[in-house]
Amino acid sequence: MKNDSLIHWHSMFMGVALLAAARSKDARKRNGACIVGPDNKISGVGYNGLPRGCDDHDEHYWQDDDSDPLNSRHSYIVHAEQNAILNCTSLPLHGSTIYATQYPCPRCVQSIIQVGIKRVVYLDKKAHQERVNAASEKMLADAGVEIESLQALQPESAEWSAELAQFIETSTTNR
Numbered sequence: 001m002k003n004d005s006l007i008h009w010h011s012m013f014m015g016v017a018l019l020a021a022a023r024s025k026d027a028r029k030r031n032g033a034c035i036v037g038p039d040n041k042i043s044g045v046g047y048n049g050l051p052r053g054c055d056d057h058d059e060h061y062w063q064d065d066d067s068d069p070l071n072s073r074h075s076y077i078v079h080a081e082q083n084a085i086l087n088c089t090s091l092p093l094h095g096s097t098i099y100a101t102q103y104p105c106p107r108c109v110q111s112i113i114q115v116g117i118k119r120v121v122y123l124d125k126k127a128h129q130e131r132v133n134a135a136s137e138k139m140l141a142d143a144g145v146e147i148e149s150l151q152a153l154q155p156e157s158a159e160w161s162a163e164l165a166q167f168i169e170t171s172t173t174n175r
């Protein structure tokens, strides 16, 4: 008998992004991203973390001094969206959609545009990063890349994703 009880495509792809986020070692924020082709095939997944070979246990990488690039975590962490692009298993990414757990920063937006991704679907948007988000938004608009919140696109998927995020948050303890 056929089972009609299944999740929406948007839930699946944001769910994959959230599962990837659960692998992140960043105690401040765990982000994930999933790139999907027009045929609903996943071509790349990533989460925020240090480049390969850089030791996660080296506290130097996680320092918070933004006045000194050598001692700032921002010099070292590869963003989730960037990792999803770098990890992609099929090219080109023209016409793809990227599902991101967070509204992408301008640097990631540059890469998103340059590889030909045509749509961004995000889960959360940090209100206090209004100016940064506006910079991302301007580039995306000028480049003709659509950006929409999962909440606006598919409210049920957004609700489902928020529950999954909560479950991951409470159930991941270094396993």
Ligand SMILES: O=c1[nH]c(=O)n([C@H]2C[C@H](O)[C@@H](COP(=O)(O)O)O2)cc1CO
Pocket: 026, 028, 029, 030, 031, 032, 047, 048, 049, 077, 078, 079, 080, 081, 102, 103, 104, 105, 108
């Ligand atoms: O778009 C993003 N994608 C992404 O993976 N991140 C990562 C970088 C850091 O590891 C973590 C927290 O970012 P921040 O320190 O900029 O608040 O989330 C952060 C952003 C937004 O800045």
Ligand SMILES: [Zn+2]
Pocket: 079, 080, 081, 082, 104, 105, 106, 107, 108, 109
């Ligand atoms: Zn970014």
